[in-house]
Amino acid sequence: MNQDRASAPPAERGWLIFHLAGQPYAAPLTQVSEVVRDGDITPVPGAAADLLGIRQLRGRIVPVLDGCRR
Structure with a gap:
């Protein structure tokens, strides 16, 4: 059965992972509008x-x- 991406659990939607001052962070891609x-x-x-x-x-x-x- 195919599951719609919009209804997929948050862990399956994708994350933007980045480091600031050596500390790792992550943000759900649904909350990211662009990367500058x-x-x-x-x-x-x-x-x-x-x-x-x-x-x-x-x-x-x-x-x-x-x-x-x-």
Whole structure:
């Protein structure tokens, strides 16, 4: 019997596995909209400690945060 992927148990749907600072993490693929490669980050003087800086992403300026510091 074929089981629809949408009704499959979470363990069978797939996971995005990644490492940050040597610590492994995983997120269900259903919660991932895209993966963005590292890029040039512009520091912001006087910013909060968890703000690494800003960068351009598809013509928009977006903040880059450090989750460990947060």
